[in-house]
Amino acid sequence: MKKTYDFLVIGTGAAGLSFALKVADKGRVAVLTKTRLQETNTCYAQGGIAAVTYQPDNIEKHVQDTLIAGDGLCKEEVVRMVVREAHGQIQALIDWGTRFDMEESGRFNLAREGGHSEHRILHHKDDTGSEIQRALSEKVSQHPNIDVYEYFFAIDIITQHHLGKEVKRRTKGIECYGAYALDIKQKNIVAFVSKVTMIATGGIGNLYSTTTNPVIATGDGIAMVYRAKGTVENMEFVQFHPTSLYNPNERPSFLITEAMRGHGGILKTQDGEEFMQKYDSRGSLAPRDIVARAIDNEMKIRGDDFVYLDCTHLDGDDLKAHFPNIYEKCLSLGIDFTRDRIPVVPAAHYVCGGIKVDTNGRTWINRLYAAGEASSTGLHGANRLASNSLLEAIVYADRAARDALQLQDTLTINPNIPEWNDSGAKHPEEMVLITQNYKEMQQIFSAYVGIVRSNLRLKRALDRLEIIYKETEDLYRKSTLSVPLCELRNLINVGYLVIKMAMRREESKGLHYNLDYPPENGMRLDMNGKKA
Ligand code: FAD
Ligand code: SIN
Secondary structure: OEEEEEEEEEOOOHHHHHHHHHHHHHOOEEEEEOOOOOOOHHHHOOOOEEOOOOOOOOHHHHHHHHHHHOOOOOOHHHHHHHHHHHHHHHHHHHHOOOOOOEOOOOOEOEEOOOOOOOOOEEOOOOOHHHHHHHHHHHHHHHOOOEEEEEOEEEEEEOOHHHHOOOOOOOOOOOEOOEEEEEEOOOOEEEEEEEEEEEEOOOOOHHHOOOEOOOOOOOOHHHHHHHHOOOOEEOOOOEEEEEEEEOOOOOOOOOEOOOHHHHOOOEEEOOOOOEOHHHHOOOHHHOOHHHHHHHHHHHHHHHOOOOEEEEOOOOOHHHHHHHOHHHHHHHHHOOOOOOOOOEEEEEEEEEEOOEEEOOOOOEOOOEOEEEOHHHEEOOOOOOOOOOOOHHHHHHHHHHHHHHHHHHHHOOOOOOOOOOOOOOOOOOEOOOHHHHHHHHHHHHHHHHHHOOOEEOHHHHHHHHHHHHHHHHHHHHHHHHEOOOHHHHHHHHHHHHHHHHHHHHHHOOOOEOOEEEOOOOOOOOOOEOOOOOEO
């Protein structure tokens, strides 16, 4: 079956939906999501969205905070561009119906998070993401030019390769004509053929056993582009959020927003010692890579499974008003954060790298754009500053939309796209073969490619992954397509990129800390995980 559109958007988070809304007045748009419209990383975002609004904050301070967090690897022109364009795109969110918390004076209520020198996080209580998702989902559902396809799983983008032509990696000659997607309910494969395609498929958190990301975050878009011979970069920079709620077996891990530390919460060991000052003069509000590594180190030295976030010295009513969802969640586990300390542990949270794009969101494949967490713009460098990702998603969706609107006038729909070829698929797969490999893969990444790495750990991870890779490719060739199998395959592809890029980076930088290359300045750990 074939469906034809001007624009194909894969992903219904902040990046995909804001792109769809910006192009929809000029063409027909298909928006695909592999589950429900609202099940996205966007929907789980708590802290908010960073932007300069009032003095004493200014553009230069936000730029410098982003560059410092990025540890020398941000593209400065991109940082300046995104910070400058923040205001206009946040206004677009507000125009689409997003509500941010306001003071009685009519000013935005601004929070502060790690690495930010000022209060500059616009937020809606402690559930900013679900508020943004609500507003965008409503607008998209009402737009007459947008068709939303829920439970459609994009398998691969369509390129010349599907027309029987050879394509070479990293040439400018590859073109994208849309994507093949599995209609999960009808169990058939649809070719979505488009003039322009946008990949907004989000992150890769499920590579790890412990993650704040919902189940959809399996790196599908990044893997699709890699297989299509596009360019992917900076995958070694996987961000661990320092404070997810310690509640073993809960998946995804519930986030305890950094804004609670911005509000005055303090990290302590289980025996009550404040430890962050030992690692960084900014204490509990140092950038995320430093805080996560410090917590990991304290847990290793002490043999503890978690540390505490202590908010008991703060005004309880004020805390409950700012963080009502976190209060309810903790209370459901018997923790009253106005009286009790919150047990927290780092969890995989965000990938800074991804599909390489230019400043208009164009990938290295013609007619193909990427935005949001799946993309690599150069904004985050080696470590993302808190609350800069929703900002990046909406700024790049806007830039890509403006570029794509111009481009689409010069393009036609390719009439020669073949149906999906599944002639090799015969046997329904045994689920245990997939689920067991999925668990093994997560264990490999958590043990060897986590917050602290070494050359030996990376080599061991690569060797183990190779086995799972071969088994999974074999299964893929023989089996009828299923979402779990495709997701496992995609995670193995992106996992391979994380390891290879980590091996290639012979230094410790930002989120990539390798014991074999201790940094010249900053935190050094010895081979036993002790602070040197
Ligand atoms: P997502 O919102 O993740 O959307 C991805 C979409 O792609 C989904 O619709 C999914 O179904 C679809 N998809 C994926 N693969 C396929 C496929 N094969 N076929 C079809 N559809 C597919 N950032 C901030 O800036 N501020 C915060 O306060 C903040 N808090 C966070 C809290 C949590 C718990 C988490 C997990 C993240 C947080 N982040 C925050 C990060 C931020 O939420 C994400 O980076 C951002 O929302 C990503 O948006 P996106 O549009 O790129 O992707
Ligand atoms: C948080 O609220 O701590 C998450 C913010 C982010 O990931 O940017």
